[in-house]
Amino acid sequence: MRNLFSIGRHPVWLTVPSLLLLLVALGYPLAQVVLRSFTDPAIGLDNYVWFFSRPVNLTVFWRTFEVAGWVTILCLVLGYPYAWMMTAVGPRMRLLLILCVLVPFWVSGVVRTLAWVILLQDSGVINRGLVALGFEKVRLIRTPLGVIIGMTQVLLPFMIMPLYAVMRSIDLRLVQAARSLGARPTLAFVQIYLPLSLPGVFGGAIIVFILGLGFYITPALLGGPRATMLSTLAQQQVLQQLNWGRGGAMGVILLVSTLVLLAVAARFTRRRYQITGGSK
Template identity: 45%
Template structure:
């Protein structure tokens, strides 16, 4: 009996794999789980935001009148620049304070790290109003700060009602928002990389500056952007500790809505602030990449 051999050279059409039912079910469940959160965002965030932006372009007439008035009234631009400058100073000040603190959290023992973490989280367990009223008592005339400077021969140091007083208080309020992203990034850095750089001839400060700092840049950028964005629209601290003569954007928006009933003008100012926030987020998405930081550290080393 002759047995025919199969043709080895024949092309066999690949069979299409059937979709995994378990994966499809997981996607369906995930979609249903996300549905309530998406609905809440659409109803309570995106819809009011769209109404605000729409009214800024359509009231009292369709066009850019509200935006042209915003940049020509001589006040809004000054307030916007003051707000940007304050947010920048708060971001830099919190970075200077939080960076060594977060670095120390990665080098101490587990028990000491727990203590440092509690100290960072402690402000979250205290009301924002209570913290700002505490700063109100410290910065007012005759307060602890005024008495301290008077004791060393400097009279009249009253921070209440000034941008300086608002900035000092906001640094304390925003400090945890800088420490936590920094620690989250620093805790993943392998410290043996600095030992390797030292073994290759680099000094300890140089290995820290050329290896550790670039690797920590994603945390620096994330923390700075978070503090910067939150500070741009922060209202409670400027309202309690600031003054109308040196107001920030949040105070101007509240005045336009509550006192002047200028909803389109307030919407235009809020839209400009939203555009600035989106630009910052876009810059963060382009910069805060761990792979990029790692490549830069390798190249510098």
């Protein structure tokens, strides 16, 4: 028992079980991916040369960024007014708005994608509605547009929650002060409210973009050959072609893109805080 008590005096020991688990289930597997991308089937950069020399791969690579980018922009456009509304209504209404964000957040992504497959299929509700209104059918399923629609809905809660967390702490008297000094509503918003809400915008955008880059289920089920994204391509290389080297190289490229993005974002937000003098 004495040993058990002395653990408390060296707090680092408390983190050892978690760190060990991460080493076994995260560190070792990641090392395998990197190793195989350089050694399977032969030692060298063959897999990376292959990836960047095939136009098909580059198309998928850019499409992944394009789709993640569009999803981020759409989430921001839909989420910003929504998050603001959550701060501006009474407690009952707020509870309802929170429920509408939390329910999709907790319902499994597979189930929500299933709903989109049903809605977007060629003979689905949306297309029959369009035909009834006299428009032509639109191909939605197995296109990048369909993937963007589905992903935006699945990822929207990840944008709204950080936005709401930041907006909730904005002191509205600052906006009132600007108004009383003669600023028009638009100017007061652009000069006061928007800059104060930017940390939430950056936080939400980074989370959505990074999750979007690595998204698997929605693109795999809603997309087809014309809407393949990097994750699906890497999965196919490993499970269908049994080509560990090429699949690993794609994984490493995806991972490095994510890390570069995070590093840039961290730098960017830090500089912003320096300019504003760390706000509080």
